[in-house]
Amino acid sequence: MQWNLICKQSDLVVDAGVAAMVNGKQVALFYVPAAPEQVFAIGNWDPIGKANVLSRGLVTHLQGQWSVASPLYKQHYSLLDGQCVEEDVKVPAWPTKLVDGKVYIRQPD
Amino acid sequence: MISKTSNRALKPHLVVIGNGMVGHHFIEQLIAQGGQDLYQITVLGEEPHLAYDRVHLSEYFSGKGAADLAMTDGSLYDENGIRYFTSSQVTEIHREAKTLTLETGEFLPYDKLVLATGSYPFVPPIAGHQRDNTFVYRTLEDLDAIRACAQHATRGTVVGGGLLGLEAANALKQLGLETSVVEFAPRLMPVQLDESGGEVLKVMIEKLGVSVYANTVTQEIIDGDDAYHRMNFADGSHLETDLILFSAGIRPQDALAKQSGLTVGERGGIAINNHCQTSDDSVYAIGECALWNNRIFGLVAPGYTMAKTAAGHLLGDASLSFTGADMSTKLKLLGCDVGSIGDAHGQSQGCKVFVYQDEMSQSYRKMVVSEDGKKLLGAVLVGDNSYYDTLLQYFLNAIDLPDQAQSLILPAMGDAPVGLGVDALPATASICSCHNVSKQDISDAVCKGALSVGDVKGVTKAATGCGGCAALLKKVVDNELLSLGVEVSTDLCEHFAYTRQDLYNLIKVEEIKSFKALLAKHGKGHGCDICKPAVGSILASVWNDYVLKKEHISLQDTNDRFLANMQKDGTYSIVPRIPGGEITPEKLIVLGEVAQQYKLYTKVTGGQRIDLFGATLSQLPAIWKQLIDAGFETGQAYGKSLRTVKSCVGSTWCRYGVNDSMTMAIDLENRYKGLRSPHKIKFAVSGCTRECAEAQSKDIGVIATEGGWNLYVCGNGGMKPRHGDLFATDLDDATLVKYIDRVLMFYTKTADRLQRTSVWMEGLEGGLDYLKSVVIEDKLGMCAELEAQMQAVVDTFQCEWKTTLEDDEALKTFRQFVNSEGEDTNVVFVEERNQVRPATDLEKQQLIAKVG
Ligand code: SRM
Ligand SMILES: Cc1cc2nc3c(=O)[nH]c(=O)nc-3n(C[C@H](O)[C@H](O)[C@H](O)COP(=O)(O)OP(=O)(O)OC[C@H]3O[C@@H](n4cnc5c(N)ncnc54)[C@H](O)[C@@H]3O)c2cc1C
Ligand code: SF4
Ligand code: FES
Numbered sequence: 028m029q030w031n032l033i034c035k036q037s038d039l040v041v042d043a044g045v046a047a048m049v050n051g052k053q054v055a056l057f058y059v060p061a062a063p064e065q066v067f068a069i070g071n072w073d074p075i076g077k078a079n080v081l082s083r084g085l086v087t088h089l090q091g092q093w094s095v096a097s098p099l100y101k102q103h104y105s106l107l108d109g110q111c112v113e114e115d116v117k118v119p120a121w122p123t124k125l126v127d128g129k130v131y132i133r134q135p136d
Numbered sequence: 137m138i139s140k141t142s143n144r145a146l147k148p149h150l151v152v153i154g155n156g157m158v159g160h161h162f163i164e165q166l167i168a169q170g171g172q173d174l175y176q177i178t179v180l181g182e183e184p185h186l187a188y189d190r191v192h193l194s195e196y197f198s199g200k201g202a203a204d205l206a207m208t209d210g211s212l213y214d215e216n217g218i219r220y221f222t223s224s225q226v227t228e229i230h231r232e233a234k235t236l237t238l239e240t241g242e243f244l245p246y247d248k249l250v251l252a253t254g255s256y257p258f259v260p261p262i263a264g265h266q267r268d269n270t271f272v273y274r275t276l277e278d279l280d281a282i283r284a285c286a287q288h289a290t291r292g293t294v295v296g297g298g299l300l301g302l303e304a305a306n307a308l309k310q311l312g313l314e315t316s317v318v319e320f321a322p323r324l325m326p327v328q329l330d331e332s333g334g335e336v337l338k339v340m341i342e343k344l345g346v347s348v349y350a351n352t353v354t355q356e357i358i359d360g361d362d363a364y365h366r367m368n369f370a371d372g373s374h375l376e377t378d379l380i381l382f383s384a385g386i387r388p389q390d391a392l393a394k395q396s397g398l399t400v401g402e403r404g405g406i407a408i409n410n411h412c413q414t415s416d417d418s419v420y421a422i423g424e425c426a427l428w429n430n431r432i433f434g435l436v437a438p439g440y441t442m443a444k445t446a447a448g449h450l451l452g453d454a455s456l457s458f459t460g461a462d463m464s465t466k467l468k469l470l471g472c473d474v475g476s477i478g479d480a481h482g483q484s485q486g487c488k489v490f491v492y493q494d495e496m497s498q499s500y501r502k503m504v505v506s507e508d509g510k511k512l513l514g515a516v517l518v519g520d521n522s523y524y525d526t527l528l529q530y531f532l533n534a535i536d537l538p539d540q541a542q543s544l545i546l547p548a549m550g551d552a553p554v555g556l557g558v559d560a561l562p563a564t565a566s567i568c569s570c571h572n573v574s575k576q577d578i579s580d581a582v583c584k585g586a587l588s589v590g591d592v593k594g595v596t597k598a599a600t601g602c603g604g605c606a607a608l609l610k611k612v613v614d615n616e617l618l619s620l621g622v623e624v625s626t627d628l629c630e631h632f633a634y635t636r637q638d639l640y641n642l643i644k645v646e647e648i649k650s651f652k653a654l655l656a657k658h659g660k661g662h663g664c665d666i667c668k669p670a671v672g673s674i675l676a677s678v679w680n681d682y683v684l685k686k687e688h689i690s691l692q693d694t695n696d697r698f699l700a701n702m703q704k705d706g707t708y709s710i711v712p713r714i715p716g717g718e719i720t721p722e723k724l725i726v727l728g729e730v731a732q733q734y735k736l737y738t739k740v741t742g743g744q745r746i747d748l749f750g751a752t753l754s755q756l757p758a759i760w761k762q763l764i765d766a767g768f769e770t771g772q773a774y775g776k777s778l779r780t781v782k783s784c785v786g787s788t789w790c791r792y793g794v795n796d797s798m799t800m801a802i803d804l805e806n807r808y809k810g811l812r813s814p815h816k817i818k819f820a821v822s823g824c825t826r827e828c829a830e831a832q833s834k835d836i837g838v839i840a841t842e843g844g845w846n847l848y849v850c851g852n853g854g855m856k857p858r859h860g861d862l863f864a865t866d867l868d869d870a871t872l873v874k875y876i877d878r879v880l881m882f883y884t885k886t887a888d889r890l891q892r893t894s895v896w897m898e899g900l901e902g903g904l905d906y907l908k909s910v911v912i913e914d915k916l917g918m919c920a921e922l923e924a925q926m927q928a929v930v931d932t933f934q935c936e937w938k939t940t941l942e943d944d945e946a947l948k949t950f951r952q953f954v955n956s957e958g959e960d961t962n963v964v965f966v967e968e969r970n971q972v973r974p975a976t977d978l979e980k981q982q983l984i985a986k987v988g
Contacts, residue, residue: 042690048956061662077209077977078706079960083694085669087663089630098694098702102620
């Protein structure tokens with residue numbers, strides 16, 4: 028387990044997501060300055076819509092929890108642990124850090 | 137035409153004579169209870185049409201066609217094996233032989249017979265009553281004849297100042313005639329109103345330009361000097377008029393009963409018992425031809441109850457019975473509210489009366505209460521019917537009156553609550569009399585999951601008859617929801633304790649320009665997928681900023697953020713604007729070339745434009761660059777905004793076109809294309825009444841007429857199709873645009889999020905009439921502001937794709953991956969009918985297996 032440098036902070040979009048490719052896996056990165064974590068990383072694959080789209084959903088804050096609404100069928104996925112709020116499915120989630128304008132995520136390789 | 141061999145051996149033969157509103161309802165009731173399995177059913181109607189909505193007959197003059205008024209197109213009958221014959225008059229009943237004779241001489245056997253022959257207009261035997269250019273007001277054919285005559289007439293007179301007479305007067309006025317009403321009783325609406333009420337109504341109606349001659353007896357009708365007729369009155373005076381319409385009451389159509397020896401009343405009407413059987417127990421009579429307890433019921437609701445009773449009895453359910461009906465009515469006549477409940481004339485023993493009269497605002501209200509002051513026995517309302525629902529419920533349910541009973545008819549002072557909470561109504565309270573729906577029926581429907589007024593209407597049919605109970609129904613439904621603990625909160629979401637309309641006003645008045653600023657001032661938390669796009673849309677409506685501006689980007693739903701519609705596999709579709717559906721061959725070729733180059737699936741949409749599917753995120757800017765270079769603009773198929781203005785070719789090409797619908801459609805599309813609205817908006821413009829562009833199914837529909845344009849509003853297709861309502865007629869170009877500006881801006885300001893124009897309009901208190909008063913009469917004094925706001929939107933239009941292509945920051949978001957070049961390997965196409973389509977899961981596995 029090691030920190031992978033993914034991109035620059037300026038590649039991110041405030042309060043929204045972008046997609047990145049990490050070791051052949053699609054990752055959705057969300058930059059949320061209001062959250063203590065600042066940057067979240069979860070899988071880009073929407074297991075219900077069956078497409079790589081989660082990075083293109085709306086970032087939401089519901090009852091104190093940060094999540095993203097899938098752009099296809101609107102289920103919410105927690106940005107912290109990838110758990111789907113409405114259904115019993117889960118997407119992967121990875122720790123992140125933002126240092127000197129650079130974005131890292133920790134992922135088993 | 138009609139087979140003479142009966143099917144008796146198989147099933148008894150049930151024949152219904154008369155296919156009016158009640159006859160039709162009877163068939164519906166039979167079918168609902170499976171009657172077609174027990175009986176072979178035949179319907180015979182004298183009119184050339186199947187049953188139509190006579191209650192709304194006058195709307196035939198305000199834009200509705202015969203098809204709009206039709207209660208069935210025959211498919212209900214066909215699907216259930218019911219034979220029906222229009223233009224078929226029955227002339228004789230032979231009760232011993234159990235056969236009928238038709239006008240054509242044909243015979244038809246029956247086992248059970250239902251008479252639903254309705255009534256006919258009474259024409260007083262005044263000398264000259266049969267002259268040309270005299271009419272009655274009952275059928276579609278009557279209205280056609282009146283319309284034809286009115287085209288070369290200037291003055292019209294109605295004989296009879298009752299309910300129908302005043303409705304007919306309104307129709308003559310709408311046809312552009314100088315209108316008079318001649319009533320032989322001392323006041324208008326003598327049956328429903330007392331003297332003072334009649335007087336107030338007379339003043340109101342005269343103010344509207346209709347002359348009223350009360351207490352006037354017509355002696356003869358002869359040739360006029362400067363008009364077609366002259367009516368000579370008993371007092372020596374006279375009136376000249378081109379057209380005369382008799383509306384002096386109705387008489388039950390009991391000719392067949394008399395001919396066949398059934399018992400009829402002294403003054404007509406086929407006598408029936410509580411099961412609606414006549415003096416011959418295999419013959420039933422229902423509706424306006426029937427006489428129960430020596431009374432005729434000239435309204436549709438009692439007729440429906442009779443229909444249900446007779447159908448039940450014929451199917452072996454004797455538990456239903458007809459035991460009279462409430463004849464209370466409320467109406468808007470010539471724009472004046474009139475209501476009458478129970479014993480309006482105060483004839484009950486010992487009753488006491490409260491009267492309120494206001495000569496300033498022309499209103500009159502009277503309550504008749506029992507001797508002990510506890511119960512309401514009757515009421516009269518003129519000028520303001522907002523008191524009607526409450527009074528009616530006190531009356532129908534015999535609810536004890538409050539201590540200060542007179543407060544029920546006094547104008548509201550301060551904010552003291554007047555009226556009866558729906559809570560107080562007993563479960564048996566009748567909410568909709570047309571369809572006999574009680575409060576209990578509504579609460580049952582809500583419990584079973586009908587959680588909106590629309591759903592409850594669908595399940596119970598409440599408010600789908602005369603519509604008079606709609607406001608009350610909404611209150612009852614809301615109340616039921618509340619008591620079930622379903623929150624009818626109007627808060628947008630947990631972040632804003634405001635409605636969309638509140639937020640619109642806050643943003644506008646406080647000049648708030650970003651979501652962050654709004655949240656800081658009026659909200660809490662960080663926003664969600666409900667409030668962000670809603671506020672994004674309001675900001676765009678009010679300030680018309682570029683939607684991908686840094687501070688707005690995170691508010692946009694995926695389609696708005698990437699200015700394209702996401703498809704199931706994560707690719708996008710591309711819809712350039714093709715105003716009015718008109719496109720040059722050159723531009724068509726460009727679309728073809730682009731589609732070919734990027735291998736996009738190509739389809740003509742339901743909105744008369746061309747959609748290219750299967751572009752990946754990173755391809756979008758390049759594709760749009762080529763399209764914009766060729767002169768295309770974004771079609772905003774992704775936005776809650778103007779979609780398409782559908783058009784027909786109109787007078788330029790079509791031999792029937794009466795105006796240039798093509799130019800109008802293109803101009804309208806270009807005018808409103810930048811408007812962001814609560815939901816999508818669709819228009820259509822047709823070049824004549826053949827309506828090839830289907831304008832009546834659009835939010836804004838425009839149809840060319842000889843005199844300009846007719847404007848329809850608030851229609852839609854989709855999940856719950858709704859025909860648009862005729863809003864204004866024969867408009868010139870400038871007025872048309874002005875009205876559309878106002879309607880759309882008022883909608884944008886006041887509608888709920890994701891509420892289309894139809895639902896919005898139905899939710900406005902006062903509905904269409906209210907909208908007209910705001911837009912046409914400027915009731916709220918805001919028309920100038922609405923127009924200015926629309927002009928600002930028009931003036932600040934930008935093609936969002938053009939702006940995006942010039943903005944490097946915005947372009948960055950179209951990268952598939954921030955850290956590498958590759959494409960999404962899950963996007964896989966296969967070919968079908970020579971074009972691509974997304975591969976199915978199975979196909980993907982097979983393809984990957986092959987490659988791997
Ligand atoms: C492409 C098209 C179907 C086609 O192959 O022809 C289409 C496609 C979509 N329609 Fe539609 N509708 C299309 C014409 C219509 C029409 C016909 C018309 O406009 O004359 C209707 C019925 C008329 C109406 O809206 O009143 C129609 C009623 C709907 C509805 C139901 C709206 C309602 O009020 O009930 C939705 C859902 C919604 O908007 O919430 C919808 C939503 C959609 C969406 C946006 C659904 C989605 O989110 O993926 C589809 C995506 C379009 C895309 O990817 O480009 N579409 N849709 C048509 C595009 C027209 C255009 O040129 O812009
Ligand atoms: C302009 C207008 C406005 C009205 N407004 C209201 C209102 O607001 N509220 C309300 O409750 N009511 C209203 N009414 C009254 C309402 O329309 C009637 O109560 C209702 O239509 C009665 O239905 P019915 O089926 O009994 O009679 P009808 O609708 O008259 O149907 C009888 C049918 O039987 C046919 N028929 C008759 N004899 C024969 C025969 N021998 N053979 C074959 N067919 C025959 C007739 O041609 C007719 O089609 C209004 C009526 C009019 C004209
Ligand atoms: S609506 Fe009228 S003008 Fe337009 S194409 Fe059809 S027939 Fe022609
Ligand atoms: S009372 Fe006529 S529709 Fe309900």
